[in-house]
Amino acid sequence: MANDTFPMGCYARDYSAEHLAAHPAQVAERLRLNFYRLDGSAPDSLLYFDVTALMANQGHAAQDGLGGEVMTETGFCNRPSGCGVEADGGTFEITRLADGVLEIRTSHLRVGMNGGIDHEGVYSSLGETYNEYTTYRLFAAQPEACSEF
Template identity: 45%
Template sequence: MMRRLLPLLLFLPTPVMAELPPPGCYARSYDAAHLAAHPEQGVAGLRLWYFTQGDAGDTPAALVEARMAMQGQAARDGVAGRVLSQYAICDAQGACYVECDGGLFTTEVTGDGGLRLSTERFRVGEGDSCGGSSDLAERDGQTTLYQLVIAPAEACESLWRPHPLPAPGCYGVTYSDSGHGQGLLGMRLYLRAPDSGFTFPQAEGTFRVTLPDSGRARAAGMGGARIAVPIWCSARDGYCRSGIDEGALMVVPMGEDALALETSRFVLYGAEAANIDIALPGPAPTRHQLQRMPPDACRGME
């Protein structure tokens, strides 16, 4: 019997193993007709930039950008029309992972040089918790496929071009009252020189806020407090973060002597679990403009 079965086994189809695509840009935009025919799909466009990083340049990674539609998981998660991004570490078998259990996707290179992306869960965006604010999968645990084509590197320029980081040093602003300071009396940002030798340099530092003894700060049990937290700022997306769930500060350099900080959510914690979000309620980001200050203004933050 075995001599009869073995020749037949040679003709059985073998599964195609997932593999990491060559470095470069892969993209797909979905027109209105496609979205109308697939009402559960909440992604109107997808771009992926694959690259290698690390000291030896041998660690594969991917930057993902999803342009969300007005339907499907985008409408469900309240991010319709937004553009959400994510960073993932990949392995040699073509699987790319989000930190903090944000899910993964696998890829399969197609015959025309494009790729087929498959995921049951892959979080994108900056949400209230680690991993993002929406999902490339239409339903958690249900496989969703995206067919992408290879694209010119320029199509992914906003993903691979590093964001500028401010020069190292002390920056700050002092307000005459909390009304002028949008609920704050002042803030300081101390940045060290960014590391070198990485695709996207990162600068570490300290962020400090002085709160008034009134208004939201007093209501949160943090009236009159001065809170300092360590932060790291990445040239990958231009944001500074202090932890996993606290939100982020977008840093906008304004020449050598000034910068702006914008945030839609940045939570500071005080004693006994007291906390306050320094971003004001509403759809628009809260913005502060800081000027370069002498080193003494950031004493104790080095």
């Protein structure tokens, strides 16, 4: 995926109870992913993202007592289809971007309750199972969906 085809804007999904029941290891009940550039729309500038997840009361989120918690993280995309979080916070690949659908694949993408890399916060991962890929499908949404979680 070329750098000029990176997504921009908000992508969101609220997973239904039926979906979560069919995927008991899934750790996100609601997921928002917002892509933006700090200097506007210059196509060669660094692309950043904010991810926000309402953790599901299942999978390792439930085992860790994080079901119902809202967790966030910020990172950047630095290669075609690849995005990540500093300080070993994990990565995700963009595997689909077409017709308002965004799919990402991760084996580890850190999210935290206190934001930042302070090593005192509470952290989790959007990967469902250690060392295995998890795919999330999100849909293009209005900016408010990402700013009013």
